[in-house]
Amino acid sequence: SQTIHQWPATLVQPVGSPLSLECTVEGTSNPNLYWYRQAAGRGLQLLFYSVGIGQISSEVPQNLSASRPQDRQFILSSKKLLLSDSGFYLCARKQGVGYTFGSGTRLTVV
Amino acid sequence: GQQLNQSPQSMFIQEGEDVSMNCTSSSIFNTWLWYKQDPGEGPVLLIALYKAGELTSNGRLTAQFGITRKDSFLNISASIPSDVGIYFCAGLNYGGSQGNLIFGKGTKLSVKP
Numbered sequence: 001s002q003t004i005h006q007w008p009a010t011l012v013q014p015v016g017s018p019l020s021l022e023c024t025v026e027g028t029s030n031p032n033l034y035w036y037r038q039a040a041g042r043g044l045q046l047l048f049y050s051v052g053i054g055q056i057s058s059e060v061p062q063n064l065s066a067s068r069p070q071d072r073q074f075i076l077s078s079k080k081l082l083l084s085d086s087g088f089y090l091c092a093r094k095q096g097v098g099y100t101f102g103s104g105t106r107l108t109v110v
Numbered sequence: 111g112q113q114l115n116q117s118p119q120s121m122f123i124q125e126g127e128d129v130s131m132n133c134t135s136s137s138i139f140n141t142w143l144w145y146k147q148d149p150g151e152g153p154v155l156l157i158a159l160y161k162a163g164e165l166t167s168n169g170r171l172t173a174q175f176g177i178t179r180k181d182s183f184l185n186i187s188a189s190i191p192s193d194v195g196i197y198f199c200a201g202l203n204y205g206g207s208q209g210n211l212i213f214g215k216g217t218k219l220s221v222k223p
Contacts (some may be wrong), residue, residue: 004152035208043215044153044198077163097141097160097202099211103150 008093008103014108019078023091023104032094033074035066037087050074081109112137116199116214123189125223131197131217132183139201142175142182143211147196191221
């Protein structure tokens with residue numbers, strides 16, 4: 001199984017609060033993992049990707065950070081959320097030439 | 111950097127109509143992929159294309175890898191209400207972007223019963 005688990009499915013957080021979104025994957029070891037953000041009805045913005053434990057590449061400067069403490073765990077964090085952090089966050093793993101996506105987390109910052 | 115231009119941005123069609131969308135780029139890609147995202151879900155792979163000129167079907171969906179390797183199109187025949195969603199093209203260039211996919215901005219499809 002190449003299942004991806006993302007939680008929570010929905011989250012409402014006040015401005016200035018911290019954030020931790022977790023993604024865990026099953027299947028083959030040492031997968032390439034990705035965090036994407038999607039504004040309502042819009043395209044996919046790559047935030048971070050990781051090719052292994054402790055290896056994080058950031059695509060855009062922002063208020064968020066990512067960590068990979070274990071081979072199959074990818075965490076997206078923020079110390080203080082901004083209104084502009086609202087969106088749909090998707091975790092993905094490389095599988096063959098394509099990606100398999102998780103079911104996403106809908107984050108609303110109020 | 112590499113970019114994909116996906117069009118149209120959105121489509122409003124009647125059930126039963128055919129749909130066509132495409133992606134173009136100034137860069138060459140080795141692989142083209144088409145994904146569909148249902149509302150509130152993650153994108154799911156529909157079709158993968160591996161060589162220039164390849165034409166591949168998956169039920170009512172047909173996709174082609176352009177001869178120049180810089181474009182791809184997706185056709186949906188006889189659309190039905192469950193076709194609604196956002197369709198993304200994605201390209202892979204083995205020699206660039208660290209092997210990561212480049213995604214188009216998506217085509218949002220609405221189908222009127």
